[in-house]
Amino acid sequence: MKIAVLPGDGIGPEVTREAVRVIEALDLGIAMEEALVGGAAYKATGHPLPPETLALAQGCDAILFGAVGDPDCDALERHLRPEQAILGLRKELTLFANLRPARVFPGLENHSALRPEVAGAINLLIVRELNGDVYFGEKGFRTTATGEREGYDIMSYSESEVRRIAHVAFQAAQGRAKRLCSVDKANVLETSQLWRDVVIEVSKDYPDVTLEHMYVDNAAMQLVRAPGKFDVVVTGNLFGDILSDQASMCVGSIGLLASASLGERQTDFGTFGLYEPIHGSAPDIAGQGLANPMATILSAAMLLRHSLGLGEAADRIEAAVAKTLSAGVLGRDLGGSAGTAEIGDAVLANL
Amino acid sequence: MKIAVLPGDGIGPEVTREAVRVIEALDLGIAMEEALVGGAAYKATGHPLPPETLALAQGCDAILFGAVGDPDCDALERHLRPEQAILGLRKELTLFANLRPARVFPGLENHSALRPEVAGAINLLIVRELNGDVYFGEKGFRTTATGEREGYDIMSYSESEVRRIAHVAFQAAQGRAKRLCSVDKANVLETSQLWRDVVIEVSKDYPDVTLEHMYVDNAAMQLVRAPGKFDVVVTGNLFGDILSDQASMCVGSIGLLASASLGERQTDFGTFGLYEPIHGSAPDIAGQGLANPMATILSAAMLLRHSLGLGEAADRIEAAVAKTLSAGVLGRDLGGSAGTAEIGDAVLANL
Ligand SMILES: CC(C)[C@H](C(=O)O)[C@@H](O)C(=O)O
Ligand SMILES: CC(C)[C@H](C(=O)O)[C@@H](O)C(=O)O
Numbered sequence: 001m002k003i004a005v006l007p008g009d010g011i012g013p014e015v016t017r018e019a020v021r022v023i024e025a026l027d028l029g030i031a032m033e034e035a036l037v038g039g040a041a042y043k044a045t046g047h048p049l050p051p052e053t054l055a056l057a058q059g060c061d062a063i064l065f066g067a068v069g070d071p072d073c074d075a076l077e078r079h080l081r082p083e084q085a086i087l088g089l090r091k092e093l094t095l096f097a098n099l100r101p102a103r104v105f106p107g108l109e110n111h112s113a114l115r116p117e118v119a120g121a122i123n124l125l126i127v128r129e130l131n132g133d134v135y136f137g138e139k140g141f142r143t144t145a146t147g148e149r150e151g152y153d154i155m156s157y158s159e160s161e162v163r164r165i166a167h168v169a170f171q172a173a174q175g176r177a178k179r180l181c182s183v184d185k186a187n188v189l190e191t192s193q194l195w196r197d198v199v200i201e202v203s204k205d206y207p208d209v210t211l212e213h214m215y216v217d218n219a220a221m222q223l224v225r226a227p228g229k230f231d232v233v234v235t236g237n238l239f240g241d242i243l244s245d246q247a248s249m250c251v252g253s254i255g256l257l258a259s260a261s262l263g264e265r266q267t268d269f270g271t272f273g274l275y276e277p278i279h280g281s282a283p284d285i286a287g288q289g290l291a292n293p294m295a296t297i298l299s300a301a302m303l304l305r306h307s308l309g310l311g312e313a314a315d316r317i318e319a320a321v322a323k324t325l326s327a328g329v330l331g332r333d334l335g336g337s338a339g340t341a342e343i344g345d346a347v348l349a350n351l
Numbered sequence: 352m353k354i355a356v357l358p359g360d361g362i363g364p365e366v367t368r369e370a371v372r373v374i375e376a377l378d379l380g381i382a383m384e385e386a387l388v389g390g391a392a393y394k395a396t397g398h399p400l401p402p403e404t405l406a407l408a409q410g411c412d413a414i415l416f417g418a419v420g421d422p423d424c425d426a427l428e429r430h431l432r433p434e435q436a437i438l439g440l441r442k443e444l445t446l447f448a449n450l451r452p453a454r455v456f457p458g459l460e461n462h463s464a465l466r467p468e469v470a471g472a473i474n475l476l477i478v479r480e481l482n483g484d485v486y487f488g489e490k491g492f493r494t495t496a497t498g499e500r501e502g503y504d505i506m507s508y509s510e511s512e513v514r515r516i517a518h519v520a521f522q523a524a525q526g527r528a529k530r531l532c533s534v535d536k537a538n539v540l541e542t543s544q545l546w547r548d549v550v551i552e553v554s555k556d557y558p559d560v561t562l563e564h565m566y567v568d569n570a571a572m573q574l575v576r577a578p579g580k581f582d583v584v585v586t587g588n589l590f591g592d593i594l595s596d597q598a599s600m601c602v603g604s605i606g607l608l609a610s611a612s613l614g615e616r617q618t619d620f621g622t623f624g625l626y627e628p629i630h631g632s633a634p635d636i637a638g639q640g641l642a643n644p645m646a647t648i649l650s651a652a653m654l655l656r657h658s659l660g661l662g663e664a665a666d667r668i669e670a671a672v673a674k675t676l677s678a679g680v681l682g683r684d685l686g687g688s689a690g691t692a693e694i695g696d697a698v699l700a701n702l
Pocket of ligand 1: 083086087241538539568
């Protein structure tokens with residue numbers, strides 16, 4: 001079993017370090033190898049996703065990812081910016097299924113801007129497609145008939161792309177409350193119409209799952225009004241980007257939220273995937289030992305479960321984090337004062 | 352002065368009726384003429400936006416719009432569905448600037464799913480572009496190289512489209528707290544890169560307005576975390592659809608939220624525009640006198656102010672609505688029991 005560790009930029013290295021310590025402490029015989037990614041890789045090699053990094057990732061069973069994003073790189077051409085590293089990994093490794101569970105840890109209902117009873121009811125999973133949509137279609141600038149500059153991006157989904165993610169979502173729903181909400185904008189977009197048609201077709205294979213369709217504008221409303229009503233939500237890359245971030249913020253403690261991006265390839269132990277905290281590189285607090293590593297530690301737990309078949313070890317990590325939280329060891333993001341290493345130490349002690 | 356009244360479907364007719372009564376009561380010498388739109392128009396004429404309706408709208412100074420949407424029409428081909436009426440009006444009449452103010456009426460902070468102190472601080476205006484983006488680009492189905500069906504929609508913005516809406520937004524900010532947040536996804540989309548470049552260019556004409564840029568996923572988070580921090584938000588058609596509905600729900604009382612869609616044409620009294628409540632046609636409660644007409648009445652106030660230069664009459668209507676609310680005359684949407692006509696009567700009495 002081998003994991004590629006890609007710490008990235010900003011607080012990425014410090015939060016990843018704690019997650020690596022946790023994996024090591026469990027003594028599972030997992031090899032780990034680190035490589036550069038994002039702005040850090042650009043600065044060292046001139047490319048945000050160097051070929052060595054991609055090759056390492058390809059050769060492993062899973063990737064533990066920190067965060068990318070570096071203000072020093074804002075003025076670079078698009079293909080050199082740190083974000084291209086994560087987009088490149090998703091595309092090159094066919095990481096098409098982004099799973100973002102969102103639920104409030106007991107006792108932390110007060111950290112949400114939503115009323116505690118609304119936030120406390122949240123227990124949803126967003127399944128976001130990551131390989132298609134307007135993210136990867138042809139794009140560029142062109143000149144209109146009247147001689148003006150115009151920017152354009154082609155949004156599209158093919159049947160097989162939708163089918164693939166729909167199966168992931170229906171199967172996830174089968175393992176939960178058996179309700180799936182597919183989000184689109186079929187009243188305006190043909191891409192969405194195809195999405196909806198295919199989701200309906202796939203639903204025939206899952207008669208035990210209740211399927212509902214919702215327009216994205218309505219979904220954004222319902223995520224505020226009654227987020228507790230959702231079980232699994234499946235949607236495209238762009239709407240998923242927006243709604244999954246919205247849902248995370250509804251939970252209130254984004255320093256605790258993990259994510260998995262799963263591929264098609266099966267490893268010897270599970271499904272190949274990349275695991276990362278949903279928060280970003282937070283350059284403003286980087287290198288100061290202030291960041292909360294819990295989201296990365298919980299991402300490591302997802303990694304063990306989904307890619308390495310180590311569900312029990314994952315459970316142990318999740319229990320240790322819950323225990324640490326209920327012992328009042330809270331990061332600054334949760335109004336506490338515990339630093340990065342201190343939180344890592346506490347989780348290790350609670351393992 | 353002449354207004355086209357397009358009641359539309361579901362609760363559209365009943366809420367529009369109350370707004371018309373309010374305008375009539377003010378005795379401003381405004382002519383009003385009604386026409387069919389949406390599912391109602393389709394059922395009567397075979398088209399959701401009949402030529403007579405469009406011609407009437409074109410010949411007036413403003414349009415008072417109810418709502419469109421009718422489950423009977425769900426299975427129709429796209430171009431015959433009720434939603435095409437509003438999309439058609441926006442495009443044919445060049446209604447490019449959608450203004451959606453969102454603020455909590457004093458005393459109604461408890462109707463939001465957000466904590467009262469978070470909701471109570473909301474006082475923002477979303478300026479959404481309505482004539483471009485992925486809504487109106489080429490779209491359709493095609494067959495991929497591997498023989499599968501694919502749905503596609505082209506997203507684009509030209510310089511002049513962005514410039515036009517940017518000016519509206521900067522001017523709106525000048526009349527408010529002088530802060531403008533432009534929302535895009537420039538880290539992924541070229542359409543957004545052009546959007547951002549042009550907004551920066553236009554900002555030079557408004558040195559008194561502070562401009563900020565935010566990615567749409569972050570904006571969806573900040574609208575949950577601290578919606579009170581926004582003053583004016585400007586964004587494209589698709590992101591505006593999502594964020595403006597999210598913002599409305601943050602307020603908590605969508606039965607009170609009005610909107611204006613302004614065109615380029617100046618009338619003798621102001622700017623040509625269409626005014627509608629942000630809620631939909633609510634077919635489940637239609638025809639029962641249960642709907643809250645306040646959002647439509649407040650839309651009529653916006654109409655008088657922006658299209659007819661009758662700011663004082665608009666102020667009177669808004670004051671009457673506020674008085675009605677503080678007298679505890681609340682619709683079912685706000686936990687009260689007042690019906691459509693009862694609310695209309697109360698507003699009339701408070702004029
Ligand atoms: C960095 C950016 C390209 C990325 C995305 O939009 O997918 C991020 O927002 C995410 O959600 O992982
Ligand atoms: C009905 C639909 C086409 C419309 C839109 O997406 O613009 C609606 O959601 C709105 O916001 O007015």
